[in-house]
Amino acid sequence: xxxxxxxxxxxxxxxxxxxxxxxxxxxxxxxxxxxxxxxxxxxxxxxxxxxxxxxxxxxxxxxxxxxxxxxxxxxxxxxxxxxxxxxxxxxxxxxxxxxxxxxxxxxxxxxxxxxxxxxxxxxxxxxxxxxxxxxxxxxxxxxxxxxxxxxxxxxxxxxxxxxxxxxxxxxxxxxxxxxxxxxxxxxxxxxxxxxxxxxxxxxxxxxxxxxxxxxxxxxxxxxxxxxxxxxxxxxxxxxxxxxxxxxxxxxxxxxxxxxxxxxxxxxxxxxxxxxxxxxxxxxxxxxxxxxxxxxxxxxxxxxxxxxxxxxxxxxxxxxxxxxxxxxxxxxxxxxxxxxxxxxxxxxxxxxxxxxxxxxxxxxxx
Numbered sequence: 001x002x003x004x005x006x007x008x009x010x011x012x013x014x015x016x017x018x019x020x021x022x023x024x025x026x027x028x029x030x031x032x033x034x035x036x037x038x039x040x041x042x043x044x045x046x047x048x049x050x051x052x053x054x055x056x057x058x059x060x061x062x063x064x065x066x067x068x069x070x071x072x073x074x075x076x077x078x079x080x081x082x083x084x085x086x087x088x089x090x091x092x093x094x095x096x097x098x099x100x101x102x103x104x105x106x107x108x109x110x111x112x113x114x115x116x117x118x119x120x121x122x123x124x125x126x127x128x129x130x131x132x133x134x135x136x137x138x139x140x141x142x143x144x145x146x147x148x149x150x151x152x153x154x155x156x157x158x159x160x161x162x163x164x165x166x167x168x169x170x171x172x173x174x175x176x177x178x179x180x181x182x183x184x185x186x187x188x189x190x191x192x193x194x195x196x197x198x199x200x201x202x203x204x205x206x207x208x209x210x211x212x213x214x215x216x217x218x219x220x221x222x223x224x225x226x227x228x229x230x231x232x233x234x235x236x237x238x239x240x241x242x243x244x245x246x247x248x249x250x251x252x253x254x255x256x257x258x259x260x261x262x263x264x265x266x267x268x269x270x271x272x273x274x275x276x277x278x279x280x281x282x283x284x285x286x287x288x289x290x291x292x293x294x295x296x297x298x299x300x301x302x303x304x305x306x307x308x309x310x311x312x313x314x315x316x317x318x319x320x321x322x323x324x325x326x327x328x329x330x331x332x333x334x335x336x337x338x339x340x341x342x343x344x345x346x347x348x349x350x351x352x353x354x355x356x357x358x359x360x361x362x363x364x365x
Contacts, residue, residue: 029090063111185337192339239349243285266338299362318354
């Protein structure tokens, strides 16, 4: 990376190993573009699930003026341009490259931290022989230290990351969730996974306690009074709102608003976001809450002689919802390696509904 013999466009792509859209960009969107421009296009891949990569991502997002509730990956930075998602990046990158080449090239983006990264890249380039088979030398004193080589025209875009999660495109395949151990998956998002594990434990304890009590003692006959009656439809409507939002995100392929903890989009875009590969989990959630609301209305408005015979149905549906929530919550930290706070919220609501519908019978008016 010294004085260039040819015009070059340089870009940075932020990605996450748990993000399906990122893998789509890396494995499907970028290969034909890299093949087209060859040595005139260099793309640096940064894994946002590493400490160094995460810090660079935050710096780039603040530099680019991206609001916190709109931050996500994949994100590509080319000069002053920001490209988002698996559709926009491959669609707009060729035009930016063409314009950049015609105007003398585009250097690495100028967001905070990149200057140090580039300096380390150049230092390593000087210290190491230009052998494409040689592995990058890790420098623990820096937050980003990959080896830089020009991307060949035939390279398949795929990152080979060092411990800081930074690498030049075209050196090996990106790390996927399947490559991570259980401990590594839990450390992807320690805070989010801690919340998920606590909720998972509470769900399991609730399901076991209520199932055993139901088998041994049957359903309590005590009718709910006041708030004990109306809290059930209130929680059901809140849960339906959460499920409806997730259904919208899943069916429209929209980006979810995730907040500071978790990676909702990784969960919603995983293969587990559909039941049997057909029914979106969010849609199933809406159906479940509608069933609970319908049963509550029946218990509340139906004739008492009939509602007493069907009183078991409401806690039974809630118990099934908790069991299914246990399955989904288990998948997040241990299989998907990402946590969806919307999903966790729905699981907590379902657990509360189970306790409420088991402990107090809905009285008829």
